[in-house]
Amino acid sequence: MSQAASIPSNNRPYADLPPIIAQLFAAKARKGLTFEQLAQAIGKDEIWVAAAFYGQAKLAPEEIEALARVLEIPLASIQGELGSHWWPNRGLGPVPPTDPVIYRLYESVLVYGHAIKFGDGIMSMIDCKVSITKKPDPKGDRVVLTFDGKFLPYAKW
Numbered sequence: 001m002s003q004a005a006s007i008p009s010n011n012r013p014y015a016d017l018p019p020i021i022a023q024l025f026a027a028k029a030r031k032g033l034t035f036e037q038l039a040q041a042i043g044k045d046e047i048w049v050a051a052a053f054y055g056q057a058k059l060a061p062e063e064i065e066a067l068a069r070v071l072e073i074p075l076a077s078i079q080g081e082l083g084s085h086w087w088p089n090r091g092l093g094p095v096p097p098t099d100p101v102i103y104r105l106y107e108s109v110l111v112y113g114h115a116i117k118f119g120d121g122i123m124s125m126i127d128c129k130v131s132i133t134k135k136p137d138p139k140g141d142r143v144v145l146t147f148d149g150k151f152l153p154y155a156k157w
Contacts, residue, residue, distance in 0.1 A: 013093040017055040020073075020081040024053055027071035042066035047130045056088050105145075123149035 014021070028038065035053070039046040042063050051057040059067065059082055068075040097103045128149035134141050 016089070016092075018081040018086065020078055021053065021055055023073060023077070024067070024071065027073050028053070031071065033070070038067070038070060041070045045129065047132070054092055056090050056092060058086075058088055118151065119153070121151055121153035123147065124152050125149060 028035075035046040035050045039049045042049065043066070044052075044063065048057055052059050052063075059078075061079075061084070064078050064082060065075060067073070068078050093099065093102065095106075097106050128147055131146045131148070133144045135144055136142075
């Protein structure tokens with residue numbers, strides 16, 4: 001399956017990403033692969049793989065090798081831009097966000113953040129799994145977004 005696709009790599013916030021990112025998206029589209037299929041091929045979760053494609057997660061050398069093999073992109077090209085010398089600048093985009101989906105998530109934390117506190121600590125986003133599903137509902141499909149993060153209590157000294 002061949003299809004043309006691109007991300008607006010000359011627009012913010014994508015302009016700040018390494019140029020190889022646009023090549024990753026183009027190869028993914030050209031091969032007709034989903035993030036789920038890529039995740040299976042490299043042994044990671046699809047949400048994590050998508051985060052890596054948006055420059056928000058750090059690929060290990062073996063993940064770069066697997067991605068290069070699956071997407072048929074020269075290994076040196078990916079290593080040259082996303083290798084051991086590169087680190088993600090997490091938090092892509094403006095604050096407040098302008099993308100409607102990201103803005104709604106931002107808004108939900110602003111509105112419900114205080115109500116959903118869970119003790120004297122925080123949820124780790126370093127040790128966190130994220131999943132998203134859609135479930136049928138008579139009033140219209142619903143989205144179930146789960147953040148399964150490690151609880152980190154505040155230290156006392």
